[in-house]
Amino acid sequence: MKAFTTLNGLVCPLDRANVDTDAIIPKQFLKSIKRSGFGPYLFDEWRYTNYGEPGMDCSTRPLNPDFVLNQPRYQGAQVLLARDNFGCGSSREHAPWAIEDQGFRVIIAPSFADIFFNNCYKNGILPIVASAEQVDTLFKECFANEGYKLNVDLEAQTVTTPSGQSFSFDITPTRKHNLLNGLDEIGLTLQHADKIKAFEEKHQAAQPWLFA
Amino acid sequence: MAGKTLYDKLWESHVVHEEADGTCLIYIDRHLVHEVTSPQAFEGLRMAGRKPWRNSSIVANPDHNTPTKDWDKGIEDPISRLQVETLDNNIKEFGALVYFPFKNKDQGIIHVIGPENGTTLPGMTVVCGDSHTSTHGAFGALAHGIGTSEVEHVLATQTLVAKKSKSMLVRVDGKLGKGVTAKDVALAIIGKIGTAGGTGYAIEFGGEVIRGLSMEGRMTLCNMAIEAGARAGLVAPDEKTAAYLEGRLHAPKGDNWTKAVAYWNTLSSDADATFDTVVVLNGAEIAPQVTWGTSPEQVLPIGSTVPDPAKEADATKRTSIENALKYMGLTANTPIEQIQLDKIFIGSCTNSRIEDLRAAASVAKGKKVASNIKLAMVVPGSGQVKRQAEAEGLDKIFIEAGFEWREPGCSMCLAMNSDRLSPGERCASTSNRNFEGRQGPGGRTHLVSPEMAAAAAIAGHFVDVRSA
Numbered sequence: 001m002k003a004f005t006t007l008n009g010l011v012c013p014l015d016r017a018n019v020d021t022d023a024i025i026p027k028q029f030l031k032s033i034k035r036s037g038f039g040p041y042l043f044d045e046w047r048y049t050n051y052g053e054p055g056m057d058c059s060t061r062p063l064n065p066d067f068v069l070n071q072p073r074y075q076g077a078q079v080l081l082a083r084d085n086f087g088c089g090s091s092r093e094h095a096p097w098a099i100e101d102q103g104f105r106v107i108i109a110p111s112f113a114d115i116f117f118n119n120c121y122k123n124g125i126l127p128i129v130a131s132a133e134q135v136d137t138l139f140k141e142c143f144a145n146e147g148y149k150l151n152v153d154l155e156a157q158t159v160t161t162p163s164g165q166s167f168s169f170d171i172t173p174t175r176k177h178n179l180l181n182g183l184d185e186i187g188l189t190l191q192h193a194d195k196i197k198a199f200e201e202k203h204q205a206a207q208p209w210l211f212a
Numbered sequence: 213m214a215g216k217t218l219y220d221k222l223w224e225s226h227v228v229h230e231e232a233d234g235t236c237l238i239y240i241d242r243h244l245v246h247e248v249t250s251p252q253a254f255e256g257l258r259m260a261g262r263k264p265w266r267n268s269s270i271v272a273n274p275d276h277n278t279p280t281k282d283w284d285k286g287i288e289d290p291i292s293r294l295q296v297e298t299l300d301n302n303i304k305e306f307g308a309l310v311y312f313p314f315k316n317k318d319q320g321i322i323h324v325i326g327p328e329n330g331t332t333l334p335g336m337t338v339v340c341g342d343s344h345t346s347t348h349g350a351f352g353a354l355a356h357g358i359g360t361s362e363v364e365h366v367l368a369t370q371t372l373v374a375k376k377s378k379s380m381l382v383r384v385d386g387k388l389g390k391g392v393t394a395k396d397v398a399l400a401i402i403g404k405i406g407t408a409g410g411t412g413y414a415i416e417f418g419g420e421v422i423r424g425l426s427m428e429g430r431m432t433l434c435n436m437a438i439e440a441g442a443r444a445g446l447v448a449p450d451e452k453t454a455a456y457l458e459g460r461l462h463a464p465k466g467d468n469w470t471k472a473v474a475y476w477n478t479l480s481s482d483a484d485a486t487f488d489t490v491v492v493l494n495g496a497e498i499a500p501q502v503t504w505g506t507s508p509e510q511v512l513p514i515g516s517t518v519p520d521p522a523k524e525a526d527a528t529k530r531t532s533i534e535n536a537l538k539y540m541g542l543t544a545n546t547p548i549e550q551i552q553l554d555k556i557f558i559g560s561c562t563n564s565r566i567e568d569l570r571a572a573a574s575v576a577k578g579k580k581v582a583s584n585i586k587l588a589m590v591v592p593g594s595g596q597v598k599r600q601a602e603a604e605g606l607d608k609i610f611i612e613a614g615f616e617w618r619e620p621g622c623s624m625c626l627a628m629n630s631d632r633l634s635p636g637e638r639c640a641s642t643s644n645r646n647f648e649g650r651q652g653p654g655g656r657t658h659l660v661s662p663e664m665a666a667a668a669a670i671a672g673h674f675v676d677v678r679s680a
C-alpha cells in the first residue's frame with residue numbers, strides 16, 4: 001500500500017449526496033480480474049455521454065461537459081470534496097481503486113458509508129469526515145476560487161485552506177500508523193499468528209460444529 | 213453492570229486480539245466467496261506465496277455473471293466467462309468446503325445457498341466480499357460485507373481487522389396487515405431512518421413482528437440492513453431458526469446438534485441490555501411500499517403520490533428529489549398506482565427464496581401478465597429453490613400467467629449478465645437497490661415485495677396488493 005503523509009492538492013467538488021458505488025464505478029467494469037486501470041471509468045455514466053464497456057479507449061469517448069470532473073479547472077485534482085453518505089451501496093473495492101487510479105488521495109465529506117470508508121484505507125486513500133458546515137464552506141470557497149487547493153497533513157491531522165484556515169480530523173491511531181508507513185496489513189496480522197491459532201483451538205473445543 | 217446485547221455476545225466471542233485504540237482482530241468462521249470480488253484477493257495471496265488459513269471455512273459459487281437461460285450455450289460474454297473460470301481455478305488451487313460451479317444443480321446466489329446448506333449458523337461470524345452478506349444475520353450470525361483487500365486478509369489470516377460498531381435496536385411491534393411482507397417492513401424502516409441511518413451501527417431487529425417472520429422473511433429484512441447503512445443486521449435465533457437448520461447438509465448432527473441448540477439459546481440480548489439507539493415502528497401501520505426514486509429511502513406506501521420538490525424546504529433534499537424524478541421520468545404528484553411498467557423482476561438475494569416465489573405465485577395464479585409488460589421474469593435464488601418450486605408446480609403457474617421461468621443467479625438485480633433494462637425502461641423489482649443504472653444503463657427501478665411485483669405484472673401498473 002502507498003504511504004500517505006502530506007498533500008497539497010487541487011480540489012474537485014462533487015455536489016451530490018448519497019453518491020453510490022454503482023455511480024462511482026458501474027458494474028460492467030467489475031468483470032475485470034485486475035486491480036488497476038479503473039481510473040478512466042470513474043463515474044462513467046456521469047462522465048461520458050455514451051455507454052462504457054470494459055477495455056474501451058476512453059480518450060476518444062464523448063465527454064459530458066457539465067460533469068465536474070470534465071471541467072478544465074479541476075484537471076489533476078487530488079482531493080475529492082463530497083456530500084453526505086459518500087460511497088453507499090456495494091462493497092466493491094473497485095470504487096476506491098477507480099478513485100485512486102484517477103489520482104485522488106483524499107476524500108472529504110460529512111459522512112461516508114462504512115464499507116467504502118474502510119476500503120479507502122486499504123488503498124492509501126485518506127477519507128476525512130468534516131462537519132456539514134465545514135464541508136459547505138469548502139464547497140463555497142472551491143466554487144469561488146479557481147485553482148483551489150487544500151493542504152492535508154496526516155501526522156498533524158489537519159486540513160488547511162488557501163487562506164490559512166485550518167480544521168482537524170479524527171483517525172484511529174492504528175489506521176494512521178499504517179497509512180503513514182504504507183504497511184501491509186496481512187503481514188502485521190500474521191505477527192499474531194500464534195494468538196490466532198490459540199484462539200482457534202479454544203473456539204473449536206467450544207463449538208466443534210463450526211469446524212465440521 | 214448492564215446486560216449484553218446479542219451483538220456484544222457475538223463480538224466478544226470472536227475477539228482474538230485488541231489494540232489500545234480498540235481496533236480488534238476478529239476471528240472469521242465462515243467465508244463466502246463469489247467471482248466478482250475475489251480474483252484480485254486470490255491473486256494477492258498467490259503473489260505473496262500465502263495459503264488460505266483454513267480453506268474449510270470457504271463456501272463459494274459464481275452468481276453475478278452467470279446467465280439465467282440457455283445454460284447449454286455457456287457464458288457468452290468472454291469477460292464474464294473469464295471471471296467465472298478464474299473462480300473455478302482459484303478454488304481448484306486453494307480449496308473450499310463447498311463449491312458449486314456454474315451449472316451445478318445446487319448453484320445459486322451466494323446468500324441463498326449459504327443458509328440452505330446449513331453453512332450459515334447462529335453464533336458465527338460470516339463475511340463475504342459482498343455488501344448483502346448482512347442477510348446471514350437473520351440466523352443470529354454476525355455477518356457483513358467486506359472489500360477485496362479484506363477478502364485477501366481473511367483468506368490469509370482467518371481474521372478481520374475491525375472496530376466494534378454502535379448498537380441499534382429496531383423494534384417492530386404489533387402485527388403486520390394482510391399483504392404486508394418483510395420487504396415492506398425493510399423499506400418502511402429505511403424510509404424512516406434513511407439510507408445512512410444505520411451507518412456505524414449493527415442493527416438488531418426485534419419485536420413481535422420480527423418474531424412472527426419466517427426465516428425467509430428475516431433474511432429479506434437483514435439483507436436490506438445495508439441499504440439502511442448498517443453493515444450488519446441481526447435477529448436473535450429461536451425455534452424457527454433451529455427448525456429451519458435441522459437436517460441441512462452442513463448443520464451440526466447428533467450430539468453436536470443438541471449442544472449447538474443449547475448454545476444458540478443463549479444468543480439473545482439480555483433484558484437489561486442497552487442500545488445506543490432504539491427505533492420503534494408499529495407493524496399495523498406499515499402498508500405495502502414502493503420506491504419512487506434512485507435511493508431506497510425514496511420510498512412511499514402504495515396509495516401515495518410522487519413527492520413534489522417544490523414542497524421541500526431543504527435545498528440539498530430538493531435537488532435530490534429533482535434529480536431522482538428526472539432520472540425516473542416521473543412528474544411530481546403522480547399517484548404511484550398510475551405508474552405504468554415495462555418489466556417485472558422477481559428474484560435477487562432479497563426475495564428469491566421459496567416463500568417469496570409462493571407468495572408471488574399466489575397472486576399470479578390463474579391471471580395473465582398485462583399486455584404492456586414486455587418481460588416478466590422469475591429467477592429462483594438457487595437450484596434447490598428452483599427444484600422445490602417446480603415440485604410445487606409454481607413454475608407452471610408463472611409460465612401460464614406469462615412470466616419467464618429462469619435458471620438461478622443474481623440476474624437483473626445488477627445486470628452483470630445479459631438480463632437488463634434498456635434505457636428508459638421501468639421495472640418493478642424485488643431486488644434491493646434502485647440506484648441509477650443498477651438494472652442497466654438508464655433503467656428505472658422501483659423496489660417492491662414479490663406480491664406487489666406479481667400484482668403489478670398483472671395490472672401493468674402498481675396496485676395495492678391488498679385490494680388486487
Ligand code: SF4
Pocket residue numbers: 275276321322323342344560561562621622625626643644
Ligand atoms: S442478488 Fe443482487 S444484491 Fe444479491 S448478491 Fe447478487 S447482485 Fe448482490
